[in-house]
Amino acid sequence: MYKAAVMGDRDSIYGFAAVGLEPHPETDVQKAAAELKELVEGDYAVIYITEELAAGLEKEIIHYSERELPAIILIPGVKGNTGKGMAAVKRSVEQAVGSDIIFNN
C-alpha cells in the first residue's frame, strides 16, 4: 500500500493535504533534495512537486525518472504555471521519437 506525497511551498500544497495527499512543505532546494531522496526510498507511489521547487531539483528528478516507482509529477504552484510540467512531457517525446512531434503546433 503506497502513499502519495506533495512537495512545495506551503501555500501551494496545503490544499492537497486536505484531500489526503501527504504534504511536505519545503522551499530550500538542498533540504528538498534530501527530503525527495527520503520520499523516493519510502513507500510513495506518486510524488507531486511544484514546478518552482522542481526547477532546482532537475538533476535528481531526471535521475529518479527511470525507476518504476515513484512517479514524480510536476504541478503548477500558487505563483503560476511556468510550463516546466509540459516541458517534461515534451522531453520524453523527444527522447522517444528523436524530435518533438506533439507540441510543435
Next chain:
Amino acid sequence: MARLQVNPTRMELNRMKSKLRTAKRGHKLLKDKRDELMRQFLILVRENKALREKVEEGIRSCNKSFVLARAGMSAEAMNVALMSPKQEVYIETGSRNVMSVDVPVFSVKTRTSDPGDIYSYGYAFTSSDLDGAVKQTAEILPQMLRLAECEKSCQLMAVEIEKTRRRVNALEHVMIPQYEETIKYITMKLDENERSSQVRLMKVKDMMLKEAHGYEDYDKAAVSREKKEEERS
C-alpha cells in the same frame, strides 16, 4: 565497413552465416517492437498532454480559490483548519506489461470509506470559500492520479523506445553489414583457394604425364598426331 578478424575457413563461414541469421531475425523483431511501442507511446503521450492541460487548469483554479479563501480569513484560522487532514489517499499499484515495459497502474483507496469526506474542520470558523476550494481540489485529484500514471508510463516507455531504437540501429548499420562483409570475404578467399589448388593439380598432372610418356603436353601430342594423319592422306 570493416570486416571481422576471422580465419577464412568453412567452419567460420558457417558460424558467420548462423550469426547473420540470428542478427537479421533479432533486427526484425526489435523493429517490430519499436514500431508497436512507438504507436502505444504516441497514443499515451497525447492523452498525457490533454490530461496535463486539464490538471494544470484545474490546479490553477484551485489555487485561485485558496487565495480567495486565505484572504477571507486569518492565516492562523486557515492553518488550524487544514492542520490535521481527515482524509488520506492510499494507492494500490499494479503493473501492466506493454511490449515488455512494465508500466504502473494505480488504483486509489481513501482512508475513510466516503471519498467525499474531505473537510477536516468545523464550518464555524472558516469561510465558505475554503469549502469551495477544498471541494475543487478533491475533484481534480482523480485526474491528477491518472496523470501521474500516464506520465510515468510515458517516461518509462520513452526510455525503452530509445534503447530499442539504438539496438535496431546498431544491428542494421553495424552488425549485419559486418557479418555480410565477413561472409563475403570468407567465400572469396575459399573460392580463391579452390582455384589455386585446381591449377596446382593441373600443373602436377602435366608434369607427371611428361615424365611417364615423354610428351610435353597431352593436347599438343594430339595435335601433332592429327597433323601426321593429314600428311599421310
